[in-house]
Amino acid sequence: MTLQARNITLQLAGNPILHGVDFTLKKGELVGLIGPNGAGKTSLLRVLANLQKPDSGDLSLNGKNIRQYSIKALAKKIGYLAQGAPAHWPLKVQRLVELGRLPYLSPWGTLSSRDRDVVATAMKQAEVTHLSERIISTLSGGERLRVLIARMLATEPNIILADEPIAALDPYHQLHTMELLREHCDRGGSGIVVMHDLNMAARFCHRLVLIQQGNIISEGPPCNVLKTDLLAKVYGIKADTLVNENDILVIPRRRLNHTEQL
Amino acid sequence: MNSSIALNSLLLVITLALVVVALHIGPADIDLTVAIADSWQGNNSLQAMIFSEIRLPRSLLAATVGATLGMAGAALQGLLRNPLAGPGLVGVSTCAALGAIIALYFGFSAIAWFAVPIFGMIGAGISVLLIFALAGHNSSIMTLILAGVAVNAVASSLISLALNFAPNPYAMSEMVYWLLGSIANRSFADFSLAIPFMISGWLLILNSGRFLNALSLGEDTAQSLGFNLKLHRSLLIIGVALSVGAAVSVSGNIGFVGLLIPHLLRPLVGHEPGRLLAASGFGGAILVLLADITVQLVSPTQELKLGVITALVGGPFFLYLIIKTRNTLQ
Numbered sequence: 392m393t394l395q396a397r398n399i400t401l402q403l404a405g406n407p408i409l410h411g412v413d414f415t416l417k418k419g420e421l422v423g424l425i426g427p428n429g430a431g432k433t434s435l436l437r438v439l440a441n442l443q444k445p446d447s448g449d450l451s452l453n454g455k456n457i458r459q460y461s462i463k464a465l466a467k468k469i470g471y472l473a474q475g476a477p478a479h480w481p482l483k484v485q486r487l488v489e490l491g492r493l494p495y496l497s498p499w500g501t502l503s504s505r506d507r508d509v510v511a512t513a514m515k516q517a518e519v520t521h522l523s524e525r526i527i528s529t530l531s532g533g534e535r536l537r538v539l540i541a542r543m544l545a546t547e548p549n550i551i552l553a554d555e556p557i558a559a560l561d562p563y564h565q566l567h568t569m570e571l572l573r574e575h576c577d578r579g580g581s582g583i584v585v586m587h588d589l590n591m592a593a594r595f596c597h598r599l600v601l602i603q604q605g606n607i608i609s610e611g612p613p614c615n616v617l618k619t620d621l622l623a624k625v626y627g628i629k630a631d632t633l634v635n636e637n638d639i640l641v642i643p644r645r646r647l648n649h650t651e652q653l
Numbered sequence: 654m655n656s657s658i659a660l661n662s663l664l665l666v667i668t669l670a671l672v673v674v675a676l677h678i679g680p681a682d683i684d685l686t687v688a689i690a691d692s693w694q695g696n697n698s699l700q701a702m703i704f705s706e707i708r709l710p711r712s713l714l715a716a717t718v719g720a721t722l723g724m725a726g727a728a729l730q731g732l733l734r735n736p737l738a739g740p741g742l743v744g745v746s747t748c749a750a751l752g753a754i755i756a757l758y759f760g761f762s763a764i765a766w767f768a769v770p771i772f773g774m775i776g777a778g779i780s781v782l783l784i785f786a787l788a789g790h791n792s793s794i795m796t797l798i799l800a801g802v803a804v805n806a807v808a809s810s811l812i813s814l815a816l817n818f819a820p821n822p823y824a825m826s827e828m829v830y831w832l833l834g835s836i837a838n839r840s841f842a843d844f845s846l847a848i849p850f851m852i853s854g855w856l857l858i859l860n861s862g863r864f865l866n867a868l869s870l871g872e873d874t875a876q877s878l879g880f881n882l883k884l885h886r887s888l889l890i891i892g893v894a895l896s897v898g899a900a901v902s903v904s905g906n907i908g909f910v911g912l913l914i915p916h917l918l919r920p921l922v923g924h925e926p927g928r929l930l931a932a933s934g935f936g937g938a939i940l941v942l943l944a945d946i947t948v949q950l951v952s953p954t955q956e957l958k959l960g961v962i963t964a965l966v967g968g969p970f971f972l973y974l975i976i977k978t979r980n981t982l983q
Contacts, residue, residue, distance in 0.1 A: 462876075462879050462881055465879070466879030467879075471873060471874060471877035473873045473874050477874075479870075479871070480734070480925070481924050482869060483923050486925060487870075490866055491878075493878045494879040542870070
């Protein structure tokens with residue numbers, strides 16, 4: 392399944408956010424969307440998730456304009472994990488994950504045995520089966536995020552769009568979350584993940600897209616994007632990179648002063 | 654799901670039992686079986702008239718107005734994802750009352766029989782839209798309460814203005830008594846006038862259960878789960894406006910039911926906003942029936958107003974809620 396955006400522009404409250412962005416997500420690909428705060432990452436992700444209508448540009452799924460899909464049909468194809476993973480009421484984990492089946496239910500229907508199987512599988516994949524009777528608000532940040540990922544997996548989306556899922560997690564849960572997203576792509580799905588941790592992005596993503604002020608500055612394999620000169624230009628930092636055969640490691644050293652950035 | 658059916662069945666049985674109790678209570682001593690038999694056969698006996706013209710409409714109104722307030726409270730709390738939202742607190746009831754008073758004051762009620770409920774519904778609808786505009790998307794508890802205070806203040810001042818310019822003292826006392834909230838001396842015609850709008854509102858609210866469940870994960874997630882936010886929000890707002898507008902237009906202002914009931918029942922439905930709707934409908938009916946029975950038992954002659962009783966129970970409960978949540982009031 393291919394998600395393609397062409398020449399996307401967006402203004403919010405009169406402020407230009409995205410300037411003619413072109414973007415393609417291919418099958419099996421995990422793409423890391425990186426860039427400084429306020430670069431337009433979340434806005435681009437929301438446009439791609441069809442949650443925000445762009446001012447101009449086209450969005451297509453498998454070559455078909457996104458507007459030709461019903462909102463229910465899109466819900467089954469694109470899963471969205473919101474920033475901060477909100478849960479406003481202290482729901483039971485099992486019931487929360489079952490919300491992922493909402494796009495499949497008939498107006499007054501209840502969960503079928505297949506729905507229950509899918510929910511059980513999603514909970515198993517996210518390793519939250521043992522938490523099924525717990526209340527979401529009593530869980531730790533890492534457990535809570537895994538539950539919300541299980542909710543998203545329960546929708547059986549082909550494409551996963553996740554907004555800063557690992558921002559508040561410890562290294563163990565960061566790795567776990569990224570492994571889950573990567574496994575989804577290895578199973579034939581695809582995903583876009585907004586993130587600030589460049590090393591995690593390099594470690595797990597097939598491709599990185601670097602955004603600054605609503606423009607894509609660079610995209611490609613991590614070792615092509617995480618260049619010291621690009622990091623200096625976009626983030627305003629002096630960083631060293633260590634590259635070996637499989638990995639790239641970014642070590643931020645210090646902020647650059649104004650003249651150095653120029 | 655099964656636990657939901659069990660809970661709702663239990664609440665339904667309690668509601669029906671309280672309706673039967675309420676039918677037995679009143680200043681006149683009547684034999685209910687005789688009264689029902691006479692009404693059924695069309696005999697215009699005194700007992701039949703007391704039953705069909707006084708007690709039945711009063712009991713049915715207590716149940717349906719209570720159901721409306723309970724369900725609307727649960728719906729608003731789900732929509733705003735805030736446990737302090739309720740038709741009274743955020744100004745929906747006051748605005749409905751303002752609408753009804755405008756209809757009474759300017760004589761629209763004399764022109765068309767449906768003017769009072771229609772104006773009540775318009776008032777309720779405007780208030781929900783205002784609250785949503787002021788504190789809709791990511792409302793903190795503080796923003797919501799301040800928005801409610803503002804909407805309540807404006808509506809109350811306009812009601813005071815109407816009272817101030819009341820054509821005569823009798824009209825003024827009529828409006829004041831009506832505002833205190835009561836279902837005494839309402840006829841079957843009042844009930845028949847309000848019930849279609851209340852039922853329409855209930856259906857729209859009950860149909861929003863899944864939307865409210867999805868909304869508990871945030872607006873973006875709800876939309877990504879296949880819900881058209883604008884459409885579902887609008888349907889819910891119309892449902893609340895229809896039912897609360899109609900309820901307030903026959904009963905006046907009966908406060909705190911919509912705040913108290915969803916809060917009490919939420920733990921019993923696993924905090925799911927969708928399952929809370931029907932349960933809060935039954936819960937609201939039970940509370941208002943109990944309050945009305947109390948009103949009639951405590952002061953059979955100089956009758957207490959129903960709204961006064963619910964406020965006496967609801968006020969302290971609201972204080973308790975504030976104390977419980979004050980650490981998060983930021």
